[in-house]
Amino acid sequence: MEDQKELVLERLERLFQNLDSGFTRDKYLELCEQMGNEPIEDEIPPDWEDFPDIIVYAINTFNMLGDRIYPEVGYTGKDYTNLAHYLELYEIQDKEYFLQLLSWLDSRAIKQSSDAIKRQYEKAKRQSGGKRNKTNITG
DSSP states (O other): OHHHHHHHHHHHHHHHHHHHHTOOHHHHHHHHHHHTOOOOGGGSOOOGGGSOHHHHHHHHHHHHSEEEEETTTEEEEEEGGGHHHHHHHTTOSOHHHHHHHHHHHHHHHHHHHHHHHHHHHHHHHHHTTTOOOOOOOOO
16 A cells, blocks of 8 residues: 555656646657557556545645745745644545645645745845945945
8 A cells, every 4th residue: 555655656746747847648649649659558657546535635735735935945844733624624534644644745836935035046146146235335
């Protein structure tokens, strides 16, 4: 059972990577059709209907929970205050796995936020030539 859960997480990561790059199942199938190739099962990008309900519930819950965001730091994670409501709403039985999914989604979002802030910082640094602004005060 644990192996299946890990495989689901791997496919979920692949789904998000494909969504980030814009390479969806539909685009893959369209590309195969244009090239006259038969789709290869292992190469077909995953889609939402490939996942069990708990994955969809976890993603829905994750998207509905509040964000904790701070200036200069960015996204620091979800506010789990209302989590019990969603566990009850979706009648989640495997709470441990559900929390593992939420944690995985949160870690991914934190990393994306951190990477975006680093890129913005590096861009600002390049635009300023890496030099600090010096103010000459005479008086």
